[in-house]
Amino acid sequence: MSREKIDWEELTAFEDKNADNKDLIRFVGRVLHNWYWFVLCGIVGLALAFLYLRYTVPTYNIHAKLLVSDDKKGGLLGENALADLSGLMGTKSSVDNEVEVLKTSDLMRQMVLAENAYIAYFRAGSVRDNPTFRSPYLIRLLSSPDSIISPIAYKIKKVADDELEFFSSDTTFKVKLGKAFDVAGVGRLTAEVVDGVVVDDTYGFSITPLRKLVDSYSNSLTVEVTNKNVSTIDLTLVNELPKRGEQLLATLIDKYVELNLHDKNVIADSTLSFINARLTEITEELAGVEDRISGYKRSTQLxxxxxxxxxxxxxxxxxxxxxxxxxxxxxxxxxxxxxxxxxxxxxxxxxxxxxxxxxxxxxxxxxxxxxxxxxxxxxxxxxxxxxxxxxxxxxxxxxxxxxxxxxxxxxxxxxxxxxxxxxxxxxxxxxxxxxxxxxxxxxxxxxxxxxxxxxxxxxxxxxxxxxxxxxNVSNSKVIDSPKAEEFPFSPKKKVIYALGLILGLIVPLGTFYLKDLLNVRINSLDDVQAKTPLPVLGAIAHSVDQDQVVVTKTSRSPIAEQFRALRTNLEFALNGGKTILFTSSMSGEGKSYVALNLAVSLALLDKKVILMELDLRKPSITSKLGLPAGKGFSHYVVRPDMRIDEIIMPSGAHENVDLIQAGAIPPNPAELLVQPRTQELMKKLLETYDYIIMDAPPVGVVTDAQLLNRYSDLCLYLVRQGYTYKEQLVIPNDLQLKGRINPIQLIVNDVQAKGGYYNNYGYGYGYGYGYGDYGQETKKKWWKFWR
CATH class of the missing domain: 1.10.287 (Helix Hairpins)
Incomplete structure (x- = not known):
């Protein structure tokens, strides 16, 4: 046993040394095998990116630069020649203060009011409406802009020379050109047609509440000092219309200059008001004194x-x-x-x-x-x-x-x-x-x-x-007038296409990852090796054949070759032993199927094999072989007068394979397995047969397999791909660690080809299965990927 263990450790070490990059190779293999999903999702991602670019309104950056007078960094105007006449121009200003002034909502409100920006025009489209700078219609708000409570949007259609129709998804009404009309939540409006503009499409307009629009423009405006060594301010406004954005930013700068001059003029106006009042009073007093002097000279003839x-x-x-x-x-x-x-x-x-x-x-x-x-x-x-x-x-x-x-x-x-x-x-x-x-x-x-x-x-x-x-002049000067960038700031075509392609490729990758993450069952040989250090004796492929016996003298199918590879590995694993115990974690993992075909594979070497149906609670080999139920193991143990040859019968699968049926289902199967008659039976079978294969019930359900371990030289533990839970691999680990069943080697059953690294690993170790000269061609064609 120790030699066998050393051999498996050396084999594992050799595999690890030669497969350090197997995770990467497996990943690349899986990607290549599923290349059509990546191509399809990549095309879908690019198509979605195209649709996004097609139906998204581009936005442009509009830039301007101001030079501001700052005493710490050098004044805009230098020493003012009039500074010695008055101290009126004397409030100190810094660049940082002016930045905050430019960000104020009051200044933005003045810009919105000056440009009537709360009224916007658009050209109606089939999917989305496109904002436009010029419209054949002119909408005027007669009431106060503060009366706008809720936003509205209407499309316009000319129905007569002096009449327009306003319509939306839920409202339609007509208005006369130049005649005032009321709109709930907005106020009083008038509509006019711009002369010389040809109406070739459906246009419309929207009105936005002042507070909401000011907040929107404030969020789209960036004011910053990019160079701390100079007193310049960079302004950037994001807008969907380049020309409109330039106009809005220019108006904002004009309003800022007006506000700046207003602050200076307030002080001067206050001083002039005081002086005018005093001059009026002094002038009246001086005129009175001069009149007195004239009268005094006349009266005294001086x-x-x-x-x-x-x-x-x-x-x-x-x-x-x-x-x-x-x-x-x-x-x-x-x-x-x-x-x-x-x-x-x-x-x-x-x-x-x-x-x-x-x-x-x-x-x-x-x-x-x-x-x-x-x-x-x-x-x-x-x-x-x-x-x-x-x-x-x-x-x-x-x-x-x-x-x-x-x-x-x-x-x-x-x-x-x-x-x-x-x-x-x-x-x-x-x-x-x-x-x-x-x-x-x-x-x-x-x-x-x-x-x-x-x-x-x-x-x-x-x-x-x-x-x-x-x-008085403003303490700021425009050194770079508002200009829109040539290309949109958003969306960026190259970035969107790249993101669309990347997201398209991430979808199948994410699907593979989530599928693996949420999968709680054994899905590959790697899952087995990750959960248990026990050696894997071989792997049996998924069979589409309905026959229970797939190994024959003339069979050259992939699955038959795998049983032959399993037989070869078994000879080394038994190390001279004869008795093989089959068990698993739960029912349905293929113990009887593998045991039956392994028995036939051993029989093909002219070895006498006895197959014992020891799953006394739920026997299945007899039904798989289509044999009638007869006397079996349970009868022999409870009846001392019964001979062995009475319970041994031909299996029908091969002339060298005999069968001992389970017999009648006993009320105490566990006790029967440890009876002296059972030990006597095993000794006599060892004298007659080259191999004894015991088909035991699942060890994860009952303890029968642990009791039968005393008669076995090797326990083969079945693991079924896509069926056995990963956590159930703790069971064989625990059994071998505590010495309840020893030694244990694993067989991975029902392995299905999914492409990638281990598709054609080879027959020598039974880890994979191949095609070509060894059997019929059943490999999936690339155009049948939906299967």
Missing amino acids: SDISEQSKLLLQNSADYTKSLAEIETQMSVLQAIMDNLKDKNNPRVVPSSMASQDPSFAGLISNYNELVLQRERLLLANTNDNPLVQNVNSQIANLREDMVSSVEASKRNLEFAKSKQIQMSGQITSQIQRVPTIERGYIDLARLQQIKQAQYIFLQEKWEETAIGRTA
Whole structure:
């Protein structure tokens, strides 16, 4: 037994060394054998890819590039020549901030409204509708775009010179050209025919709710900074119509520029409004003073004053001018304080009127930028939004800093004003020493100079602000206008065809894999070898012959040759033994069939073979041979007076093959197998026959085979392809490991050709079966693949 084990181990080791790549070879063989499925599925995959490309609307990428002024990376306009006239253009902007502005839904909404993008046109097709840029019909929405609640789509047919018919899958109605009509969920519409456009197909239109369309366009827009070293922004819009996409992206950029200029002009307009109000007031006051001076001169007939009076008047005018500037600055600070008082609704601060202090000017610039940012956020959000709350917090912090700065500036101005008043008082005391008439004139002239200085200061600031507003330009510039790519972004033909082919090839591969994965039965020799280390003595092919005995003297069929190969291997496996035990995991695996034909195969060598039908519960050999039931094993064991020759009968399969039937089905078959009469029977049979073949019941059901093991030299365990469960191979493993049946070798029965690696392995080891010169040609033709 040990020698046999060593031989099998050496054989297995040899096979492993020479078949390291057998999995790959088996896989390639299986693919080649089933090549028609791969060709068919590949063609189907390519056909589906073609249909997908044929009926899918292509989308194009539209690209544009902006250059944005960024103080950190170099300004767009460089040093502005008007920057010293006003600080109005002074909100700092960075590329990252502008990217976020371009992504806002408010900006996209303005683009949609400007282009009436919520109305789209299409050309009706048999399978799908094709979007079109030009349509022979023009649909106008008379009501507010916000009134669009639900999307609609109608096809249009001209039924008369002044009448159109709108129809869909469930609705049809007629409208007059140029006459308004109402559509539920949309609003009031009018329809017109575009002059000069020939209607050669069926056209239609669709209307989409504004919010849904804005979200759709926002998702199709990509805004990114591709190079961190320069202040450029790349915009990409995905659209089904190249020209329409270029137009939409150009409008989006225009609206962005308008929004950018609007933010700058808001500050300038606020400053101009303040200056205009002050100019109106100062002009009225100056006119009143000049009227008083004229009346005073007429009443006093004053023509000139002395040189001393002129000098005093000049000095008084200088102090008065300084005092006027201080008062103007104080009034500006008071205006700023008034703007800062409203904490709930902050307003922009007129920055050009502010102090020349750079730090305070920076605070105003930051404050105005935050106020404008808050207004933009409130267009699409509420005060409870975290973003709005964050901006409110920043505004509140800046307001406190600005209030502190304004109060400090007011204290400084009040101190300077008191000094100017003190100096002006000294001049006034000197003026009081001049004659009374001259002193009255000097008082009026001084008041005139004060008002005139305020008027000139405000007029200068108004001009500076007006010039600065006119010179306002956007902080961005289009350096690459919107252009659509020549070829569609999606779908890509080569990729789709490649995916179609790959998916088509994956289908049969996946089918093979799932079939193997879900298969719980033995399907090949590899399944057997994967589940058990027991050696495989041979394999028996599937037989389409209805005869139970397929081995004859003249038989040259593949299955007969396999039994001959099994017989050859059996001689080495028995190693001089005579008794062979047949068993399996369950009924129906072909024990009786294999045992019967193996007996005939051994008999062809002029060996005497006795076939024992020891499946006492369900005997089948007698019926397979078509013999009548008679006395058998059970009779012999229970009747001591019965002789052996009374139960031995010719099998009819071969003259050298005798049969011992099971006999009457006993109530205690297991006990009969261990009776002394059974042991005596086996000894006498060994003296008469060259081989004893015992057909035992399935070991996975009853223990009879384990009891008969004491009389056998070799146990042949039947495994049937497509019938035996993989998990049942644990049974022979356990039996040999625990020494209940030993030795055990396997026979794979009912093997069916499925193509691939082991189709024609050869007869020498009985692992396969072939065709050609050894029997009839039964190989399946390629055009019969459906079988």
